[in-house]
Amino acid sequence: MYKxxxxxxxPIRDKVIVTDMHFGEQQTASGIIIRDDDGTAHGIHPRWxxxxxxxxxxxxxxxVGDWILIAxxxxxxxxxxxxxEKEIIIRMVDNDDILAYSETQPTDVIIGVE
Numbered sequence: 811m812y813k814x815x816x817x818x819x820x821p822i823r824d825k826v827i828v829t830d831m832h833f834g835e836q837q838t839a840s841g842i843i844i845r846d847d848d849g850t851a852h853g854i855h856p857r858w859x860x861x862x863x864x865x866x867x868x869x870x871x872x873x874v875g876d877w878i879l880i881a882x883x884x885x886x887x888x889x890x891x892x893x894x895e896k897e898i899i900i901r902m903v904d905n906d907d908i909l910a911y912s913e914t915q916p917t918d919v920i921i922g923v924e
Contacts, residue, residue: 821865824905828859872911
C-alpha cells in the first residue's frame with residue numbers, strides 16, 4: 811500500500827513532514843466500531859499529525875514533536891520510512907495548510923483507540 815524507503819529525509823524550504831496521522835476505522839472503549847467515513851459529509855475534516863521534521867526556512871512557532879492541525883486533504887500520500895528504531899508512515903504538508911498547533915497530543919479528536 812505504501813511505497814517504502816530507507817534513507818534520511820529533510821523537507822525543503824518551509825515544508826513540514828508529519829507522522830502519526832490517523833485514518834480509518836476506530837473502536838470506542840465499549841467496543842462500538844466507528845467506520846471510516848472520510849470523503850462523506852461527516853468525514854471531511856482537518857486532521858492532526860505530529861511534526862517529524864521542518865524545512866530550514868520554516869520559522870513557525872511549532873517544533874519537532876508538536877502536533878499540528880492540517881486542513882482537510884492538504885497532505886501527500888504516505889511513504890513508509892524505515893528508521894533505526896522502527897518503520898513509520900510520513901506525509902509532507904505545506905506550511906500554508908497548517909491551521910493550529912499543540913505541544914501535547916489532542917485527546918478529544920480521536921474517538922476510542924486506533
